[in-house]
Structure formats: C-alpha cells, structure tokens
Amino acid sequence: MRVSGQIDEDLDNKFNELLSIFEKKNCRKISLYLNSYGGQLFYGVKIGETVRKKNIETFMTDNCDSACGYIFIGGIKRNIKKYRTMGFHQTSVDDGRCITKKTSVDLIDRKIIEFGNSYVRMMLGDKSSKKWISYEDMTNCNNMLHVSSSELLKDGIVDNVFD
Incomplete structure (x- = not known):
C-alpha cells in the first residue's frame, strides 16, 4: 500500500477504506510505503495507531516529513531507504503559532504537545x-530539520536501512 500527499481526514478515510479491502481479501502481511511532506498531527497519530494495531510494516523510500513520521513510527518494523532523511519541526496550531512545552500559552497547547509526545513514547520507548x-x-514550525537514515537508525527511530 502507498500513502502519498497531505495527511488529513481525507487520507485517514482512504487509508481505512483500503485496509478494509485488504482484510476482506485476507491479506496476511501489509507493507506501507510513505511519501508525504506532512499534514495534521492528529491524523498522523491516528493512522499510525492503526498501522501498529494492524501489524503493518512501514517503508520510507521517498519523503516523510512532519506528520508523516508519526505514521512511520507506527510500523511494527520501520524501514528507510539509504540516504533518505526524515523531516522534523515543532508543532504548530491553526493560527500558525509554533508550540513547545516552553512556548505553550494555554492548556490546549500543552495538551497538543503531550498528545504527540505520548504517542512517540508509546511507539519508540524512552531513549x-x-x-x-x-x-x-x-x-x-516554519522550518524542517532533516535527519539522515544512518542517524535515525542509530537513534532507534528506524529498524532497518536498505539500498
């Protein structure tokens, strides 16, 4: 299965429709190939949780930035193509503000940060x-830090680097 484009409610719906088709056909192993510049944190986490629950292996052969990474780490085995990078940035909210634990201005901001961080801890473990x-x-949140496949492997964010 390939996922490309914006991570949002529409992608979540299409992803679940495809999963239903695969399940009806009794597919035993599903692999998910990701190519996205990101989107909404909520749907990245939601799809990532489904990926883990359905024992899907994830592959990054193209771009995987921002919310795409949340889907990627849901994989039961996480694979990245050699020389690829994953993009990270601070969370932003609808009004364009970047938020972190230090810059959050209210309870809602803090809940958004904790939502993402709790999910990451659940998928990856402490270190x-x-x-x-x-x-x-x-x-x-307006820039992207790209981290190499070798660094991601060293950090335990990916399980395998392939050619």
Missing part, C-alpha cells in the same frame, strides 16, 4: 522518543 522530541525542538 528513542527523547531523540525524536529533541529533533522537533531543534527548529521552529
């Missing part, structure tokens, strides 16, 4: 999730 969160904090 790797700390690296993930530190990458997000290294830049603001």
